[in-house]
Amino acid sequence: MFDVAGLWLGFQIAFSPVNLLWGLIGCVLGTAVGVLPGLGPAATIALLLPISMKMGSPVTAIILMSGIFYGAMYGGSTTSILLKIPGEAASVVTCIDGYEMAKQGRAGPALGIAAIGSFIAGTIGLIGLTAMAPPLAEAALKFGPAEYFSLTVLGLLLATYLTGDSPLKGLTMAILGLMLGCIGLDPLSGAVRFDFGVADLQSNIDFVTLAMGLFGVGEILFSLEKSETASILTTKIKNVFPTLADLARSGWAMVRGSVIGFLVGILPGGGAVLSSLISYAVEKKVSKHPEEFGHGAIEGVAGPESANNAAASSSFIPLLTLGIPGNASTAMIFAALLIHGITPGPFLLKEHADVFWGVVASMYIGNVMLLVLNLPLVGIWVQLLRVPYAFMAPLIMVLTLVGVYSVNNSVFDIWVMLVMGIFGYLARKLKFDLGPLLLAFVLGPIMERSLRQALLISNGDFAIFFVRPISGALMAIAILFVTYNLWAARKEKRKAQAKAA
Amino acid sequence: MKSWQRYAGVFFLALAALAIQQSVWVLRLFDHGQPGSGFMPFGLGVILGVLAICLIAINLGPEEQQVPFWEPRAWLRPLLAIGITAAYVVVFDDIGAITSVVVLVVCWLFFVEHKSAPVSALTGVLTGLVVYLVFERFLQTPFPRGILF
Numbered sequence: 214m215f216d217v218a219g220l221w222l223g224f225q226i227a228f229s230p231v232n233l234l235w236g237l238i239g240c241v242l243g244t245a246v247g248v249l250p251g252l253g254p255a256a257t258i259a260l261l262l263p264i265s266m267k268m269g270s271p272v273t274a275i276i277l278m279s280g281i282f283y284g285a286m287y288g289g290s291t292t293s294i295l296l297k298i299p300g301e302a303a304s305v306v307t308c309i310d311g312y313e314m315a316k317q318g319r320a321g322p323a324l325g326i327a328a329i330g331s332f333i334a335g336t337i338g339l340i341g342l343t344a345m346a347p348p349l350a351e352a353a354l355k356f357g358p359a360e361y362f363s364l365t366v367l368g369l370l371l372a373t374y375l376t377g378d379s380p381l382k383g384l385t386m387a388i389l390g391l392m393l394g395c396i397g398l399d400p401l402s403g404a405v406r407f408d409f410g411v412a413d414l415q416s417n418i419d420f421v422t423l424a425m426g427l428f429g430v431g432e433i434l435f436s437l438e439k440s441e442t443a444s445i446l447t448t449k450i451k452n453v454f455p456t457l458a459d460l461a462r463s464g465w466a467m468v469r470g471s472v473i474g475f476l477v478g479i480l481p482g483g484g485a486v487l488s489s490l491i492s493y494a495v496e497k498k499v500s501k502h503p504e505e506f507g508h509g510a511i512e513g514v515a516g517p518e519s520a521n522n523a524a525a526s527s528s529f530i531p532l533l534t535l536g537i538p539g540n541a542s543t544a545m546i547f548a549a550l551l552i553h554g555i556t557p558g559p560f561l562l563k564e565h566a567d568v569f570w571g572v573v574a575s576m577y578i579g580n581v582m583l584l585v586l587n588l589p590l591v592g593i594w595v596q597l598l599r600v601p602y603a604f605m606a607p608l609i610m611v612l613t614l615v616g617v618y619s620v621n622n623s624v625f626d627i628w629v630m631l632v633m634g635i636f637g638y639l640a641r642k643l644k645f646d647l648g649p650l651l652l653a654f655v656l657g658p659i660m661e662r663s664l665r666q667a668l669l670i671s672n673g674d675f676a677i678f679f680v681r682p683i684s685g686a687l688m689a690i691a692i693l694f695v696t697y698n699l700w701a702a703r704k705e706k707r708k709a710q711a712k713a714a
Numbered sequence: 715m716k717s718w719q720r721y722a723g724v725f726f727l728a729l730a731a732l733a734i735q736q737s738v739w740v741l742r743l744f745d746h747g748q749p750g751s752g753f754m755p756f757g758l759g760v761i762l763g764v765l766a767i768c769l770i771a772i773n774l775g776p777e778e779q780q781v782p783f784w785e786p787r788a789w790l791r792p793l794l795a796i797g798i799t800a801a802y803v804v805v806f807d808d809i810g811a812i813t814s815v816v817v818l819v820v821c822w823l824f825f826v827e828h829k830s831a832p833v834s835a836l837t838g839v840l841t842g843l844v845v846y847l848v849f850e851r852f853l854q855t856p857f858p859r860g861i862l863f
Contacts, residue, residue, distance in 0.1 A: 267853045381768055385726060388762045392733055392755065399751040406741055406751055407733075430799075437791040437826065438784075603829065607822035608841060610799065611815050615845055618811070619855040627803045635796060642783065643715075643722050661754045668749050 216347050216570075223570030227578055232276050235268075236575045239277040240582045243284020247301045248292055248594045249605075254285035254301065255651075256432055258545035259424035260609070262552070263616040271553035272571040278549055279572055280579050282542045283335060283525040286485060287583045290327035290518050291594050294320055303485035303521035306493040310506065310513030317509050321452040326463050326511055327518040328587040329455065334471035334519035335580045338526025341475050343573055346562070350534040353559035358670065359677045362663035363687035365656045368537050370691050371480055373649045374698055375487050382645045390650035393418055394657025401665055413625040420548040421620050423654060426630035427647050428541070429613040431637020433606050453588055455511075463515035466496050470516040474523030479530050484540040485521035492520035526576065532557055533569055537656065541648040544655045715781045716773040723770035726762055733759030794826050810860015812850070816842035 226232060246257045258278050265274035289301030294311035307327065314323040356364070373383030396407045397417030408414040455463070470492040477488035496516040497506045506513050531537045536558030538544040550557050555565050562569050587594070617630045637647055671677035679685045733755050737743060741752030802818040809817070820838035823829040829837075849855040 264853065381765060381772070385762065385765045385769065388758050388765060389726070389729070392729070392758050392762065395755045395758070402745065402751045404741065404751040406755065407736060434792040434795060437795055438788045603823070603827040604837060606795075606827075607819045607837075610795070610822070611819060611841055611845060614799070614802065614818075615811065615815065615849055615855075618806075618857075619849060619853065622856055624803060624806055627806070631796070631799055631803065638792060643718060645722075664754065665749045673747065673749075 215344060219347070219566060219570045220343060220574060222566065223572075223574030224577075226272055226567055226571035227276065227574040231270075232273055232571065232575060233578070235273050235277045236280050236579050237582055239280020240284040240579050240586060243281040243286075244288035244583065244586055244594060245597060246281065247285035247288020247290075247304075248597050249600075253428070253432070253542075254282045255424070255541035255545055255648075256428035257281050257285075258542060258549070259421065259428050260612050260616055262421045262424070262545065262549060263619045265549055266552055266620065271550065271555055271565075272568050274549055274553060275546060275568065275572050276575040276579075278546050279529070279576060282546070283522065283576065283579065284583055284586075285542075286335075286518075286522045286525045287328060287331045287587050288594065289521070290331075290514070291324065291591065292598065294323045294327065294514070295595060296598070301485075303489050303524075304518070305486070306489050306517045307514055309493070310508070310510050313507070313509035314511065314514065319452075319509065322455045322459050322511065323514050324591050325453040325455045325588060326459060326515050328453075328584060328591070329460075330463065330467045330470065330515045330519035331522040331587070332580055332584040333467050334474055334523040335526055335583075336577070337471040338475050338478065338523035339573065339576050339580065341523075342526055342530055342576075346530055346534050346569070346573075349530065350559045350562045353535050356535075356559070356683065357681070358663040358666035359681050359684040360687065362660060362667055363678055363684040363691070364535065364537060365660040365663065367687050367691040367694075368531075368539070369649065369653055369656060369660075370694060372539065372652050374694070375480065375484075378644065380698065380702075383649045386640070386645055386647060387649040387653040390653030391657040391660065393423065393650075394654045395661070400658050400662050413623065418629060418654075419617075419620060419626060420551075420654065422617050422626045422630045423633055424545060424548070424651060425613045425617050426633025427637035427640075427651065429609065430630060430634025431641060431647070433610055433613075434634060434638035435641045436602065437606065453591055459511055463511050466492075466512040466516040467519040469495060469499075470519030471523045473516075474520035474525075475527045477520070478524030478527035478539070480539065484528055485524040488520040488524040489517035492516040529572075529576075533561055533572075534559060536561075536659070538652060541651050544651050547655055715783065716775070716777050718783050719773040720770050723766045723773065726766035726769065730759045730763035730766055733762065791826050795822065798822055798825065807858045808860060811857035812842050812846050813860050815845050 227236065242257060243254060246254055258281055261278065261281070265277065268274045268277075285301050286303060289299060289304035290307045290311065293299045293304040293307035294315050297308045297312040299305045299308055311323045311327070314320065369387050373387045374380045396414055397405065398415065399406055405415050473492045473495060474485070474488040477491060478484060493513060493516060496512045497503050500506065500510070500512060502510070528539045528543050531539050532543045532547060536547070536556065538547040547557055550568075555561065555568060613630065614627055617626050618624070620626065640647055667677050668675070677684070678688055737752035737756035737759060741755065742750030743752045743756055744750050798818060798821045801821075802814050805817070806814050816838040819841045820834045823834035823837055824831060850857055
């Protein structure tokens with residue numbers, strides 16, 4: 214079940230001093246962005262994409278970025294518990310009971326259980342990743358254009374329905390992302406599309422430019438609207454190591470959270486946010502004391518924090534085996550791999566085993582690093598919350614501007630980034646989720662190539678997507694999923710109308 | 715808020731129309747009986763158009779509760795930031811990358827964050843120094859030379 218030789222190779226790569234150092238930098242940066250509200254892991258990875266291009270080894274670059282991604286899951290709980298502001302979207306539910314625990318003078322155990330749960334779940338998720346990825350990659354070798362098209366359709370639908378509040382808005386963003394992906398050279402015929410006579414548009418919009426604009430500049434502009442600063446709960450953080458009683462109460466919550474997180478994380482769009490919400494609901498349901506939830510129940514911290522970490526690990530499965538990123542952060546890692554000339558997908562394990570196993574092994578090491586960073590050193594992260602955002606905003610802006618210029622040495626890219634930033638800011642204000650846009654932008658070329666190649670094979674017959682077994686099954690799931698959601702929404706609306714009447 | 719959602723719907727509808735127009739008149743929907751370069755954008759334009767119409771339709775009617783799109787003067791700081799950044803891009807090639815970074819940070823801290831002139835100036839110079847060391851010296855980014863550096 215386990216490819217021991219592969220994992221051994223991975224540990225040899227991950228334990229090299231350079232990779233250990235960049236892994237540590239990734240974990241530290243990830244924890245920092247998790248702690249600081251406003252700047253998420255996707256934005257941070259976007260900011261570091263230009264720097265990663267200068268790194269000689271792709272393994273090192275991906276180790277750094279993965280560290281930021283799963284490190285943010287650890288750090289996100291700190292602000293949720295101490296400020297009732299989620300440092301990261303996946304820590305929203307941790308606010309409920311974590312902050313209540315802090316108000317009762319139990320901030321230490323809350324932070325401690327969050328870190329321990331994150332470590333256990335992260336490790337369980339990694340074991341699942343190590344076991345499942347190789348057979349899945351083997352199976353994916355049988356995929357042809359029709360299967361890839363159906364898979365991207367299903368992935369995008371799941372991503373738009375499972376993230377954000379409105380599927381309509383999510384779908385709109387996804388279509389917009391696909392359209393932005395069409396600008397520039399047609400991947401099959403070489404024709405130039407939507408350039409409107411602008412020479413710079415002929416070479417496609419750069420992923421780094423788009424990601425930095427939407428997630429970097431957009432986030433800064435959005436945060437500028439709020440001038441108020443949250444105050445840290447002035448409780449003393451003591452007893453970070455939980456008592457045996459706390460561990461006994463949280464044990465099963467961590468296990469359940471890990472399993473839920475792992476399964477939900479594999480789904481495109483599922484990810485850390487959804488898994489933590491499901492985990493909280495499950496914990497409340499199975500608890501013998503549901504009335505304690507919302508008033509400082511430790512299971513309400515342990516379950517969701519475990520779930521979001523397990524999901525972060527398992528979201529690497531579709532990325533590394535199928536080449537389908539499930540969320541904005543893994544889409545950034547997808548782009549980083551492409552920048553280094555590596556195509557994520559079933560061939561990754563065969564052609565770049567060093568990258569695959571090096572990254573997986575680094576995640577095991579990173580989990581241990583993060584436990585050390587988040588348990589005894591939690592006080593340092595709390596101090597980070599005292600850095601005024603007034604100084605951070607222009608510094609982040611400088612990093613995005615200089616970073617995006619350094620990719621192609623193009624001033625036009627900075628303009629595109631600024632326009633995307635303004636769009637991202639307005640989209641946030643109108644409650645449009647930008648995740649599906651970025652995912653669709655990444656998946657667009659794969660989708661178009663697969664669609665046109667499949668139609669070429671079938672002489673223009675769309676039935677090819679339904680008659681081939683794997684493709685047909687994926688399409689059937691997509692249709693059932695949409696139909697069920699439409700039916701559920703209709704039922705909900707009727708219920709609300711009946712209630713109002 | 716509903717009115718702004720409707721404006722967003724109209725914007726997406728216009729984009730959809732543009733995509734369809736380009737796909738049909740400029741690109742080729744089909745090429746030798748096979749999907750051409752306009753095939754996918756055409757399909758996307760049609761779907762986006764339908765979604766935009768749905769977005770407009772569900773946001774018709776009066777506001778359920780009056781929620782302003784911007785709180786009073788909340789637009790000012792983002793607008794100032796956009797203006798300063800746009801000015802940075804305009805002068806980037808002429809005054810050089812490092813100088814423009816210093817100017818950007820000083821202006822941002824002074825006008826957007828209302829920090830004192832010495833604090834803004836010191837932060838600006840330090841940021842310029844870090845950018846110079848990291849990007850120009852360490853990463854060897856070929857920045858445009860300007861009036862000072």
